[in-house]
Amino acid sequence: MIANKGLNVGELAPGFALPATNNKLIKLSDYENRPVVLIFLRATW
Numbered sequence: 001m002i003a004n005k006g007l008n009v010g011e012l013a014p015g016f017a018l019p020a021t022n023n024k025l026i027k028l029s030d031y032e033n034r035p036v037v038l039i040f041l042r043a044t045w
Contacts, residue, residue: 013038 007013017027028036 013028015028017025020026
C-alpha cells in the first residue's frame with residue numbers, strides 16, 4: 001500500500017502495475033530510464 005503522501009522532486013515513484021484496455025499489464029518499471037508523465041484523474045460522473 002502506498003502512503004498518503006506526495007513525492008519530493010528527485011524521488012523515485014513506487015513500482016506499480018495496472019491493466020490496460022487490451023487486458024495487458026502495464027508496469028511502471030517497463031519505462032525505466034525513459035521520461036514518464038503520470039496523471040491520475042478522479043472520476044466524478
